[in-house]
Amino acid sequence: MSKGFGETDLNVPAIELIDVVAGYGDKIILDGINLEVNHGEIFTIIGxxxxxxxxxxxxxxxxLKPRSGMVRVNGKNITRMSERQMNRIRRGMGMVFQHAALFDSLTVYDNVAFPLVYRREIxxxxxxxxxxxxxxxxDMxxxxxxxxxxxxxxxxxxVGLAxxxxxNPRLILYDEPTTGLDPVITNNINGLIVxxxxxxxxxxxxxxHDMESVLKVSDRVGVLVYKKLAFIGTPDELLSSEKPEVQAFIRGEEILEHS
Ligand SMILES: Nc1ncnc2c1ncn2[C@@H]1O[C@H](COP(=O)(O)OP(=O)(O)OP(=O)(O)O)[C@@H](O)[C@H]1O
Ligand SMILES: [Mg+2]
Known part of the structure; x- marks a missing residue:
């Protein structure tokens, strides 16, 4: 286990965002996000x-650094961390990118070995x-x-997951792991996440994006609407939520941006 990420502290959330505002240039994308993800939980963000x-x-x-607010990972405040400190923390995190993001010119073996070879001491x-x-x-x-x-x-x-x-990450981040896959393979990947x-x-x-997957794998779900988390709760609570913007999302209706 990496020194940077530290031992898992069960008394603090694995991820914590407090009043986070973030965006690019003049554009605010997230405005006042508050989120706690518990250790060992599968938490899904939809929107x-x-x-x-x-x-x-x-x-x-x-x-990306927030404009204001605080981000904590495993109890550590990463909001103002330098790249050097952040790289140590990242060793405790595994990221599965939105597009598999494999290196085209490397074999499967070299793709998986890449983060290890990069560290040189192994x-x-x-x-x-x-x-x-x-x-x-x-299963590969x-x-x-x-x-x-x-x-x-x-x-x-x-392979991206491998x-x-x-x-041996303590925290795994999956960006749209099933987008673009057929229902059988989607099921397969969902099983693998659990x-x-x-x-x-x-x-x-x-x-x-995929409601069916969300309901199958998640312990809790957060729904991102209008730059905020409009809902946080279990899949059952999500289905019975009476918030119009949450219902609209579940039914797959178009939600008009008011920005
Ligand atoms: N590097 C960037 N510079 C400027 N604008 C950006 C940048 N990255 C994302 N955006 C904008 O920020 C907004 C949110 O983008 P983001 O990629 O977080 O959305 P998303 O929910 O992941 O979308 P998708 O479901 O299509 O992956 C979009 O309007 C996007 O165009
Ligand atoms: Mg995206």
Missing amino acids: LSGSGKSTLLKLIIGF PAKKINRIVHDKLEDV EGTGRLMPFELSGGMQKR RALAE RTRDRYDATSLVIS
């Missing part, structure tokens, strides 16, 4: 395209064992020699 879901992830991984033999273990964890054993273009979309997502698991949480005892923050 329309462009509502700021990926922006929220960027705040947690420290790629002996080749150990890297070899880790890569094999991680590919097995995502024996595919190390393949190139990304030889894989289906679902397989690419699996890479995210390489350093299994990974159980196996790694990791907190999981999932971004999703």
Whole structure:
């Protein structure tokens, strides 16, 4: 386990956003976000395209700094952390990107080994064992020699997850893990998200468009509407929410931006 991220402290939330305001240039995308994600929880953020879901992830991984408010990860205030400090914290996080984001010119093996090789202090033999273990964890054993273009979309997502698991993360961030996949593969990936949480005892923050997946995998859900989290609760509470903007989202209706 990495020193930077620290031991898991069960007394503090795994992720905490307090009154966060964030955006790009003159544009405010998130305005007053308050969120606590508990250790070991699968928490899903849903919202329309462009509502700021990926922006929220960027705040947690420290790629974007909030204009005001505070972001804490495993009890550590990362709001004003330097890149150097942040890189240490990031070793405790695994990120599965919106588009699988594999390196096209590297084999499956080298893609998964990448974060380990990058660190330089890990002996080749150990890297070899880790890569094999991680590919097995995502049911992709024996595919190390393949190139990304030889894989289906679902397989690419699996390799992306294997890479995210390489350093045994305490926190796994998934940006739209099932978007663009057919229902069978979607089911498959959803099963893998739950299994990974159980196996790694990791907190999981999932971004999703897909209501069916959300209801299946999430312990709790947050709905992003009009720059704010309009709802936070369990899937059952989500279905019975009487908030019009939440109901509209569940029914897949167009919600007009008032910005
Ligand atoms: N680097 C950037 N510079 C300027 N504007 C950006 C940048 N990244 C995102 N945006 C804008 O911020 C808004 C929110 O983007 P974000 O990617 O967080 O939305 P999203 O909910 O993840 O959307 P999607 O479901 O399409 O992935 C959008 O209007 C987008 O155009
Ligand atoms: Mg996005």
